[in-house]
Amino acid sequence: MTDSGGLAASSPQVVEPSTIDVDREVGMTLTWADGHTVALGLVELRVNCPCAGCHELRRAGQPVWPRPGSPEPLRILDARLVGAFGIGFDWNDGHSTGIYGWDALRRSTA
Ligand SMILES: [Zn+2]
Numbered sequence: 001m002t003d004s005g006g007l008a009a010s011s012p013q014v015v016e017p018s019t020i021d022v023d024r025e026v027g028m029t030l031t032w033a034d035g036h037t038v039a040l041g042l043v044e045l046r047v048n049c050p051c052a053g054c055h056e057l058r059r060a061g062q063p064v065w066p067r068p069g070s071p072e073p074l075r076i077l078d079a080r081l082v083g084a085f086g087i088g089f090d091w092n093d094g095h096s097t098g099i100y101g102w103d104a105l106r107r108s109t110a
Pocket of ligand 1: 049051053095
């Protein structure tokens with residue numbers, strides 16, 4: 001109930017990066033028009049998956065990845081833009097429900 005971080009009062013402008021560089025074996029690098037850059041590794045992205053299921057796992061103190069039987073190394077099979085909101089990944093462990101919003105990605109400290 002309190003994990004939105006008070007976004008309601010922030011800028012209504014969607015902060016979409018100007019450059020989105022996805023390396024399926026390494027991770028993702030985002031660059032915004034103002035020069036702000038965020039680079040995130042595959043595991044970092046996967047364990048911070050924003051979907052409800054992974055959120056529950058983290059809340060319960062359980063690992064999001066690797067799970068029993070998880071393929072290693074972790075890979076991105078496919079990436080898709082979700083409107084102007086963010087990006088989603090198909091992971092090689094069969095997971096694909098998380099949508100990573102640009103706003104949250106920009107605020108991540110990497
Ligand atoms: Zn997830």
